[in-house]
Amino acid sequence: MPEIGNNAVTADTNLVDESFSASQSECYYLSIQMEPDRFSFCVFNIAINKYIVRRNYPLYNTDDLNTLVNECHSIFDNDELLRLRYKRSSHLWISPRCTFVPDYLFDSAETDSYLTFNHGTAVGELTMQNHIKSARLYSAFSCPEALMALLRQYQPNIICYHHATPLIESVIAEISSSNKIGLAVYFYANCLDIVVAKSDQLLFYNTFQITAPEDSVYYLAGVSNLFQIDLSSTRLMYAGNAKQIPPEVSILDNYVERIDECDFVHLNNLYGCE
Numbered sequence: 001m002p003e004i005g006n007n008a009v010t011a012d013t014n015l016v017d018e019s020f021s022a023s024q025s026e027c028y029y030l031s032i033q034m035e036p037d038r039f040s041f042c043v044f045n046i047a048i049n050k051y052i053v054r055r056n057y058p059l060y061n062t063d064d065l066n067t068l069v070n071e072c073h074s075i076f077d078n079d080e081l082l083r084l085r086y087k088r089s090s091h092l093w094i095s096p097r098c099t100f101v102p103d104y105l106f107d108s109a110e111t112d113s114y115l116t117f118n119h120g121t122a123v124g125e126l127t128m129q130n131h132i133k134s135a136r137l138y139s140a141f142s143c144p145e146a147l148m149a150l151l152r153q154y155q156p157n158i159i160c161y162h163h164a165t166p167l168i169e170s171v172i173a174e175i176s177s178s179n180k181i182g183l184a185v186y187f188y189a190n191c192l193d194i195v196v197a198k199s200d201q202l203l204f205y206n207t208f209q210i211t212a213p214e215d216s217v218y219y220l221a222g223v224s225n226l227f228q229i230d231l232s233s234t235r236l237m238y239a240g241n242a243k244q245i246p247p248e249v250s251i252l253d254n255y256v257e258r259i260d261e262c263d264f265v266h267l268n269n270l271y272g273c274e
Contacts, residue, residue: 011079013056019045020052025084028052030155032082034147035094036063036189039075041082053081065124069146076154089155091148094163096191096207097122098141103131106138114140130165134172135202139164164193168202170262171195171237181229184237184262185220187248192216194223203227216248217255231255237262 020043029044036059043053057075059068076082099118112127125142132139141162151158167186175182179199186193190211196204204227208219224231236256238249253259 011055011057013040013054015054017050017052019048019050022081022084025086028086030082030084030086030089031092032090032151032158033092033094034072039072043081043086046087055079055081065144065146069144069150072147073150076150083154086155089158091151091158091160092163092166093141093143093160094188095141095143096189096209097125098139098162098164098207100132100135100137100139100164100205103136103138111140115142128160128162130161132165132168132202134169134176134200137168137202163188164205167193167239168195168197168205171197172200172202174237174262176200181227181234182237183224183229183234184239185216185252186238187216187240192219192248194220196223196227196229210248213247213251217251220252221255231257233257235260 025043027045027047029046031042031044033040038056039059040056041053042051042055044050045052059071097115097119099114101114106129108129111129115127119142122142124145126145126148127140127142130139130141131137139162141164143160148160151160163186167184171182171184175197176199181203182195182197184195186195190209192208192210192215194204194206194208195202204223206223208215210216210219220236221231223229224234232255234256235258236252238252238259238261240249249259
């Protein structure tokens, strides 16, 4: 049981399949997902195409970077599964700090410049990149350097992805065989991501700050109007924290024909990404 400050933190989701074997960990994939209020990880057995571990820890006071790193350090120290050696390990970082560049224009030496042009400079941030193959884009994003150092302390070969990478890949994959518009939203930390895709093309992606549930209707209606999408006859794909449907989704339900909860940002999607 991780001890964080004066709080004893236990996993509020803890599923371990009977087939899991610590001695076989080097045959498994470890995937970590981190966002402002939770630290989640899963273990995937590629041989049987099955998740064999899923755990989620609540996080506290994560507005302060030192506190966030200390909390994650305690989780690693006290969860023996996170300290095993795995065939592959990855980390999904959920953050609004991301910008896109068409792959034919992308220069890896300019990753910092791409990001700071849109988001400014952040002290103590490590700039990274992902290739979103289906959208023919590179994403430039940043993650706290101290957090990446902690992750690499326990999993030296860990690969970091921004959440937009599997989100966009999944939306395009969902509608690539049809000529329909794909419309998806993802809620996290007072932010709303909206994705619009058609066939194998990404038409729109943006992050909006929301301070009230009604904001989500305003932004979704504006984007839908831009692409002449009739929400009353449209399927909306929703992703976010599966443990709690945000009030924004309940409000959207009054305007959208159908809302399907889709675990787009589930870490298994990362294995198809560069």
